[in-house]
Amino acid sequence: MKKHGICSKAGLVAIGVGLFMLLTFGQSSSASAKTTQQSVASFNKVKVNLVSNDLKITTGDHFSVKTTNDKRLKPRIEVKDGTLQIKASKKQAQANQHNKWATVEITLPKGQQLENLEYQNVNGDLYVDQQEIDKANLESNTGSVKIKRSTINQGSTVSLDNGGLTITKGRLEGGVFNLKNGNLQMNNVSQRGTTKISNKNGDNEVIGANRKSGYALKTNNGTNKLFKKTTDDHQLTQKSKNSNQLSLTNENGDNTIKE
Structure with missing residues (x-):
């Protein structure tokens, strides 16, 4: 009877700890989701290297990038020599962590042509709408690619493993x-x-x-x-x-x- 009581108490403690961890970490993860939008310098090329993000490229009033992601895993964004570069955060790239809720939205002014679009992603979808692109090179391990109302003027390459x-x-x-x-x-x-x-x-x-x-x-x-x-x-x-x-x-x- 004594051993049975000890086992019962241990079981209740384990269940309590499990519920505490689930609630605590679940709430902290949801709370860490953050949306930010920033204007960026003009660009005519895009180079993207992500681990776990959906990417959307659309037209709007000005050059901008909008991200929604775990604030600890925000991708790195930089415009250099006319190229918008978006890379997975160092922490995410090193640990190959899943970035829950993660999306990146690139906006270009209407009529702006892209000379080149390079896209690499481990786990995420790509959506392109109303773009004129001279050349596209798209690679994804897991995720779909949707291109709508867009023109790709030169030979493009697409490699999809699962999607x-x-x-x-x-x-x-x-x-x-x-x-x-x-x-x-x-x-x-x-x-x-x-x-x-x-x-x-x-x-x-x-x-x-x-x-x-x-x-x-x-x-x-x-x-x-x-x-x-x-x-x-x-x-x-x-x-x-x-x-x-x-x-x-x-x-x-x-x-x-x-x-």
């Missing part, structure tokens, strides 16, 4: 897109030059495609659909000598192109 890519109502001047585990969606995108898309596990879908362009669809395990043609064969092509070419290559998933 989808969505491009809507924009223009591409060729590029190379590599997805390992996620879906590709292109909706009403004007495409010129040669664009190559490869996917390991996920579907590729293009809506609003131009019948006059050239297409090459290939999948090892899935269906190819090119306008009204549908086949379970590994490959389907159209107008291979056209100067504008879109190539969809898939390991496990469907390739679909529609008007």
Whole structure:
């Protein structure tokens, strides 16, 4: 009976300590979230290297950066030689800590063109709206990329390990897109030059495609659909000598192109 009483008391103490830690650290974490907005010098290039933040790039009245994050893990922000540089805080980068609630929003004046966008992120989504970008290089381990009403004028590269890519109502001047585990969606995108898309596990879908362009669809395990043609064969092509070419290559998933 004595041992049983000791065990019961020890159990109650452990439960109490656990609840105290949960409430204390949960409250302190929530309380540490902070939103700040700062004006920055003008820039025409963006270089981003983050660990656990969502990033949004939009248009507005002036150059600014808005962050919402754990105040202990605020990213470093600097404009140097016309390049806006945003890097994960040293503490977060060293410990690879998850930055809860973390978002970064970059605002450029309407009509401001970006010569280059370099983006690297370990865990977070990217959203780009109403931008004209000469060249983009985007890399992410876990997170989706959404590009809307934007133009990418030169060959761009996108590499996503776990996440989808969505491009809507924009223009591409060729590029190379590599997805390992996620879906590709292109909706009403004007495409010129040669664009190559490869996917390991996920579907590729293009809506609003131009019948006059050239297409090459290939999948090892899935269906190819090119306008009204549908086949379970590994490959389907159209107008291979056209100067504008879109190539969809898939390991496990469907390739679909529609008007």
